[in-house]
Amino acid sequence: MATVSFQQASRIYPKAERPAVDSLDLQIADGEFLVLVGPSGCGKSTSLRMLAGLEEVDSGSIVIGDKDVTDAPPKDRDIAMVFQNYALYPHMTVEENMGFALKLAGIGKDERATRVREAAKILDLEPYLSRRPKALSGGQRQRVAMGRAIVRNPQVFLMDEPLSNLDAKLRVQTRTQIAALQRRLGTTTVYVTHDQVEAMTMGDRVAVLKDGVLQQCDTPGALYDRPANVFVAGFIGSPAMNLVTGDAVDGGVQVGSAVLPVPRDQLTRAAASNGKVTVGFRPESVRLAGPGEGLPVRVDVVEQLGSDAFLYTSLADAPDDVLHSADLVVRTEPRTPVTTGQQLWLSADRGALHVFDAQTQQRVD
């Protein structure tokens, strides 16, 4: 059990133009489940590997518990890692795989067997202990990789996209199992994923990275409700938040022929840099309005999911403007009688508008 802290930690690959991880500052509490999320190449895996000791730290430092591990080799960090492809030793049985670290640590055969069996019990792996990874299914391999980490009873678990090789159904199932297991063991966990749904459902807190820079680190609810900038707003949530940019006019933001109402002081601050304002609203906070009210849009695609339906629309009166032709997604009740090509009018709930400075991309409250 330990806290983890990144202090201005940076990693610059040789010959790279910009750092892969740029002055990362992150405090992770004891027993916390922190998820690092972001698109490919955002530096989330690199950050995790820096914590693991598999990647050098070019500047700044990393502390686990009260020990500065910046230059310590992986084996002196008391961490366990679950790899994306599991990295199970192909020539060892499940039992040997799970007990390998204990064996290297010089722990006796009997204790090793006891601890492996305990972990195997937690993960339902007991019938497979004498099998080799080759003879296991993807889900079982994933559990062995988890077991290998649990057996060591480390201070920190590191997980690098451990679910990305499972099929969709198993992924959802394993997702909750891992989260439950972590709560039960109470071990500090850093989890990397590119899937924002995974991040939102599993993490106590979620850190969003882009281009090696930490964008925002907060609870899933706070990320969703108050994204710090346009990137986080667009990244968190599925389908993504609708983001439109327009000129600040009297009473709101001009989008096509309509004006989205934004309070005056918020508008003034948001438009301070170049007069343009980015406004975001979630698909679920859009209402269908009466003809002639709000934003006129044309329905392009209707997606029926059973529990709800999503309308993919584009602004009806500004087809040529690249900025404004962005899709607007609307969630409606399922079985709404809407057809492709139909014209609709949308209005967003007043309190649900997110306002961003179009120049700095930062949130304005």
Added chain:
Amino acid sequence: MTIASQSPRDALIAAPTVVSQLDPDRPPAARRRTKLTRNNWGYAYVAPFFLVFGAFSLYPFLYTAWVSLHRTSLSNIDGGTWVGLENYRNLLQSEFFWNAARNTLTIGILSTVPQLCMALGLAHLLNYKLRGRTFFRTAMLMPYATSIAAATLVFAQLFGRDYGLINTMLEAVGLERIDWESGTWTSQFAIAVIVTWRWTGYNALIYLAAMQSIPGELYEAAEIDGASRWKQFLHVTIPSLRPTILFTVVVSTIGAVQLFGEPLLFAGNGTTSGGSSGQYQTLGLLMYQQGWSNFHIGQAATTAWAMFMIILVIVGVNAVIGRLRARADR
């Protein structure tokens, strides 16, 4: 999203159903026949290889077996007299054969074991990111590209009794000079050095290729599990290379049984006796001596077949070991 994730799965499920619907309509025999006819072109494509193989490998191979059952001389191969297995009995009773077999075995062990161990070590070093590793990799293959004759002549000079570099160096550090060529162990050691020099790089490159296919994640996992470099080599590299190691052992063993050029040229005078008392006469040399010095081509054919049998036994033992290990793995 849902549509996209559904359709490939549907396709996968749909494909086998179509096949299984067709199956019960046709009797299995008919299907096998259509398969054979359909493969006719395949046979046509592999035919050239088997024609050449038949003419230059299979025919000589069987002809050698036939010759080995005759007392016949080089000048009149087809005119020999049938003697049945007498050549084989003679061979097994011949002290020359057992001497050559023993020499082949000791030279084989002296060359193969250090050669493969060194190759493994070198491959491990070359697998690290080092500056100019392309140069080192090319350099590794240089001995293999050298002609046996040239290499052996140089080594024969180095191991020379009177003016050899090695003896000069031994003397320089206060040791006695060694008559490498005349001693049994010294001459076999010298020949083993030549073989090792020539083949180490070749095997190292094979190991290196196999090492590069080991996923890096395994080493990272081992590192996090607390394995030192040496333990990683022991617990990750070696087990992953096992099939490759088995392959190189088989190939090197075959090479060792057929060893011929090095001992022939090491003598320096082109004789096939393998030294004054046959101290380094290998089976290859013995066969050559029987056939081309003593003109007993039937006897030489018998030795050739004996060598083939030895290789067959060794490869068979290796295959059994490999099979047993694979079964243990399961």
